[in-house]
Amino acid sequence: MTTTTIASRTRSAEGQITAGVDVGSSAVKIAVLLTTSGGETEVLTLLTERIRRRELRKVVNEGYEAALRAAGVAAQEVCYVASTGEGELVDFRRGHFYGMTTHARGAIFLMPEVRAVLDVGALHARAMRIDERSRVLSYRMTGQCASGSGQFLENIARYLGIALQDVGSLSCGAGNPQVVSSICAVLAETDVINMVSRGISTPDILKGIHLSMAGRYLKLLRAIDVHGHVAITGGLSADTGLAQALQESARKDGLDVEIRTHPNAIYAGALGAALWGAYRHRMLAGQVEVSQ
Amino acid sequence: MTAASASPRVPTEAGKERSMSLQKQMIAGHYTALSHAPQEGRKVVYTFVPGNLTELVRSFNLLPMLPEINALQSGMRKLSGDYIAEAEKHGHSEDVCTYVKCDIGMLKKGNIGPTGEKLPPPDLLLLSYTGCFTFMKWFELLRQEYDCPVAMLHVPYQSEGCILPHHVDYIVQQLRTEVIPKLEQVSGLRYDEDRLREMLRLSAQAEDDLVWVLESAKHVPSPIDAYFGGVYYIGPMFTAFRGTAEGVAYYRTLHEEVEERLRSGLGPLTPEGSQEKERYRLVMEGPPNWTSFREFWKMFYDEGAVVVASSYTKVGGLYDGGFRHDPARPLETLAEYCMGCYTNLGLPTRVELLERYIREYRADGFMINSIKSCNSFSVGQLLMLRQLEQRTGVPGGFIESDLVDPRYFSAANIKNRIESYLQMLEQKRAGANP
Amino acid sequence: MSPELVNLIKGAQELNDDFDLTAVRTWKEAETGRKAIGYMPIYVPRELIHAAGMLPVGIMGAGERLEIIRGDAYFQSYICHIPRSTIELALTRRLDVLDGMLFPSICDVIRNLSGMWTMLFPERYVRYVDLPQNFDPEVGGVYWRRELETLRADLCRLAGRPIEDEALRQSIAVYNENRSTIRELYSARSRQPWVYPTSEVYLLLRAGNLLPPEDHTMLLREYLRLAPLETERRDRDQSRIVLVGTFCEQPPLGLLLTLERAGCWIVDDDLLLGLRWTMGDISCAGDPLQALVEAFLTKSAETAARYLPEGEHGRALVESVRRNRAEGVIFCAPSFCDPALLEQPMLISRLDREGIPHTQFKYSEDTGQFAVIREQAGTFSDSIRLWSQA
Amino acid sequence: MSTLRVHVGIDLGSTTTKAVVLNDAGEVIGRGITNSRSNYDVACQVVREEAMVRTRFTLTRQAIGGDPALAQVEKAFLSSLQRNFRFRQHLDQLARLREALLRATGDARHSAHRSELTTALESILDGMVERTAVHFSELAVRKSDFFRDLATADYMQLAEQHNDSRGITFDMLCGLFDAAILVVENSTGQGSFETQLRGALEPTLASATRAVQEQAPRLRAVVEATCRAEIVEAGTVGTGYGRQRLPFPKEQIRSEILCHGLGAHAMFPSTRTVLDIGGQDTKAIQVDADGIVVSFQMNDRCAAGCGRYLGYIADEMNLGLHELGPLAQQSQRRVKINSTCTVFAGAELRERLSLGQNREDILAGLHRAIILRAMSLLARSGGVSDEFTFTGGVARNPAAVDALRQLVQENYGERTLNISADSIYTGALGAALFARRSAQANP
Ligand SMILES: Nc1ncnc2c1ncn2[C@@H]1O[C@H](COP(=O)(O)OP(=O)(O)O)[C@@H](O)[C@H]1O
Ligand SMILES: Nc1ncnc2c1ncn2[C@@H]1O[C@H](COP(=O)(O)OP(=O)(O)O)[C@@H](O)[C@H]1O
């Protein structure tokens, strides 16, 4: 504890280094940041590691080491490691922030103009309405049923033999999207299989899935009364097809939102954690000084 | 269920179209009256189908409107999905009754009724709290939207299998102290008991004909389908036309037509003409699905299944047990009517009724359509299934869907179950007489 | 924690976890001829049962530990959980110790469950208690009195002895005492939620379903004495919230713990509402049956299962928020619970008008994973704490 | 050899497609199973081919059995022949996989490191070929019936070891595999039976015991004869989840309920209750003394707790389906699990593992949870009568069987529980019996 404080104080001439570790259900995301004394934030490293059936703690530890290596930072130089997501697995964390708090922060950092965030991960989607300082004003999450989640999309992509990176561009090229009727993700897979056997093209199937997912997400957005710019964060922010489907559905629905993504939006949680970590660190450091 | 727009397209067989076009005219006329009510200074009362007090409302020259019917109409016209989504956007849970959400969604989207005309706001919400808890919340929600009085009529549940005298007193007291004063206040008219009696007399007349029509299905083969067809037959009776001359005329006509079908040996009328073969006689429990009503019906008639009796056609009053509106005891008879609706019956009574139907209508099987929306209907249906199988030895089928939420009608799944069930009946029959 | 407090809580926990209702059995065996009457959430006139010398036993489902086998056979997936576990308990003969069962009119699920009971256990006493929704003394009052008279006669028959007015007055006094102790506990918790954490308060309160009211009152008094002695218990920087929607199917204890760990102090709630349905004392003078009727008409808690006149929706909730200095409201309803879920939008619009923050999620009594709930409650608490002063 | 008339039943399930071939006497003489896939026609064709292969094996066995001189060598020879045959099939498919994988590297996305990728893939594939010999060795316990499962497990293990080679990520390798395996699965015409069998014959003989080798000429003659035997399909009946999409007329389609009822009755004539747990649905069926269905219940539209769930779990743990049950059986203290959402399965497992719960105990809890759901359906359909038959793929899982046995005992008392090694074919058997019936009714 003391060493951490001292380390950060000696270092504060150039700035503080903080790290955010976002442990998701399908991937671990890590951000290492440098906050200069002038208050500027510099991203040193961003790293993502898919878990793919490996032991989670190991993935976290190795990922963290790799991220520090990449940043050229030694472990003791990091003054605050903040976890988010399944934080219990980050043994070396100093603090934990809840997922929506970090995604909101990360989203504002990447896209200051947004006033709402839709975080779509492997199992859940969450919609938050936020203000310009990333305060979460209102939010909604999907529940206990995994229909329409990233995992679902991943299973389908696998079934179709499509790499995840290609899902977006294929979907954007769809001419005649096919609606998936099942509510259950598992049964929807069968729906999809039926479609393939009816000769429906891959883009049309993917787009149909994107549209049905978009429908679910729009409901979340509606429920919290979102207007204006909406950022997609989380794993599916990389999926251009989803963003497009969401934009289209919103327009059709008469919802005046502008969907935004950012190449680093999958790191929003990790970034947010690292940023909140820096904030907390300043607060704690302030307290230390006062007490001395 | 009574939609003009939803009436089956009928092939022009002699006589078939009369009752249908009659119904069509009646409904259209009623909706026109409703939508013109604000201009013409007529007052509108929103109320529910089970336990509806149509005669009483009409005796004050008020127009009844039934949000449940609007919801099912929206379902048939494939608008309910959007309406439900709209309500869910406004914070309504996915888990609750979709009639409520469909109604609220329709309201939020401008309250355009089934005929495309704007529906008037209520001057009174007559909350007949009969056989369903959700009704109470529904009108409490509507009360927030409209600035109008609510008359609450609490109808005790028939948990002991019979109507108790002090329950009748309770309802009559509520009619006297709560409902009638509010009707008077809204209409500006005094309660006119003679007028009410006259209307009750007309009701009873039409009720006789309706019962005759429903019971014609005891004939083998049946001239009617008492579920898919039945929902059309009960329309005028359960909605706005009890106690009217139009209602009487409609049921007279219908009676004659069905008599004619019987004489000429015709099967039930379906959207694709008269059903020829009657391979299975079924009793149905539970409401139908409205969003895919035609598709659902077709799954039955394509296989030669005819529904000979159903409980759904008793939600707005159970007449085949002998009840008729009695002009001699106007408020008491209304009280008994309210308490006698199907969903206000205790579960054991419901089982007895269905058991009687299976026997009296000589059914080969019975099927339960379990509705996600409706706890009032659905809770206990699996026990009913078991009990009925035990008591009658007739196998039961079980399917699940929803009233107006298109997301809950999985056609492939339902078809699979119906087919499996009917194949099972067939196999059983073949096994019995090889 | 002091060993005394540990024991007290452990005792309550064991009582609640015992599906076999051993405590009830023991109570019955202590004197020959004793009988016990079960009841479902929320309100039944327990005073009548007590005055007949019988033990009222609250059956509020069976939480997350009971394996449901037969229960699911009777209920479709879109019906809440409490009837499943209740039927499961009954079919595994764990409720055989009850000599009768009362089903108050809370919703269609409980209503139909009463009919199922009649069919499944034809030899047992079952009564659907159809509470009045008309609060006019001349109408609903008259009706309710007649219903109570029937119930009284039934209970006398079951108990094999009359219910004297004097006995009933005494029972009313016993329950008045119990309710006022509960009120005391609630206001103590509201003042110092860290001293009386809800996860403990709940267990002790729930013991009231199974204990005779006199014993329950003593238990609560003991807790009120012991909890403040815990010097370890310190205030933490958490948000103060009111929990709404838990009046029937009860949330698993893990959920209450999760809320507290995610930064929320619960300062008011509608858990186990039946135990404190009557707000204030019931008159012990005059005709006791009439006193019960009047208390029902005028002093019933406001909840989704009751009809409320115009303008009343949410007033009690806002009052509670103000009175308890709560910073937000968590709507926590059982999945598929029509009353709670249909009520929510009405309450929410009231809160919005008053500028009170709120969040919502659903549970079922057997929810075993709280990750999603923790996330939501944590964010809610974060947003109140990090930003409320800003 | 004269013409053989057969009746075929095909059960197009949500996860697997099964075929059963009956002779006129109603005896099962061939079975086939494959993963269901996007193309139903292909699945159908593949499974039919396989069942016909088995039929010819049966013919071979019958011919050998009919020849007193060969009786002693029958067992050793046939099992070795089958193993060699499968081995060749597997190698064949691996070759196709290699082709598909290498073709996939041609994608523009991989242009930067195509040669590294090719090297990596080649070495993984070589490793897989090496392992094949182990999979099909005499003592090997089979991990799965399916090429997909075996290949996936091997590939993933080898790929993970490869993970850190220059710029080639595990992810990238996984992506390539996902696409390639589909290509392999969707190709039919596994080479003609004759070539494959003849190919398998010589190595079998070469490595056989002296006793077998002495009979080589006779054995060759028998194999030749069965290769040429003429088999006529009198009729086919289809059933299962995907039956509506089978390329058959309506009269040739039967509901899976009836088929499972009849199939279970044929296997165990005293059966009164049948439980079938397949990939996406669970069915509880009551039949009478003639195998006629009297009532049934199916799970609702949520696929929680069906066989597919175990599939996800096995995937997640990188295990074969065959291995799950035995592992769960080692549990000492079962964990209680309430949610059985199939999609959440993997996440739940991970979460529990990370909480330090023991793998075996979690698995035991999962199996119990699945069976609990099935118990409810059984109760809905009218309970468990004697005798009780458990069918469908999950009946192959011993932990599921244990859980079922225990719960049935606890709730219904003593019941005879029938489980057949061939339970997964019950539906297809029922369908084949229907086919045979209609052939006999209209000869
Ligand atoms: N390039 C991509 N295109 C589309 N979807 C992607 C892509 N990369 C990741 N995903 C999706 O993102 C999900 C993981 O999201 P993430 O936010 O990391 O979830 P979690 O935090 O739960 O692990 C995966 O399930 C996958 O479906
Ligand atoms: N050898 C095995 N060991 C254990 N489980 C198996 C085995 N084979 C199949 N299964 C299980 O059976 C399921 C498939 O069952 P099946 O009856 O073929 O389903 P369907 O007819 O729906 O395709 C798989 O999801 C898997 O869980």
Ligand code: SF4
């Ligand atoms: S419907 Fe499908 S996705 Fe949803 S809980 Fe059930 S199995 Fe899971």
Ligand code: SF4
């Ligand atoms: S719960 Fe049932 S009876 Fe009540 S409003 Fe909904 S559908 Fe109608």
Ligand code: SF4
């Ligand atoms: S939890 Fe809700 S729906 Fe279920 S029984 Fe209780 S009040 Fe009724």
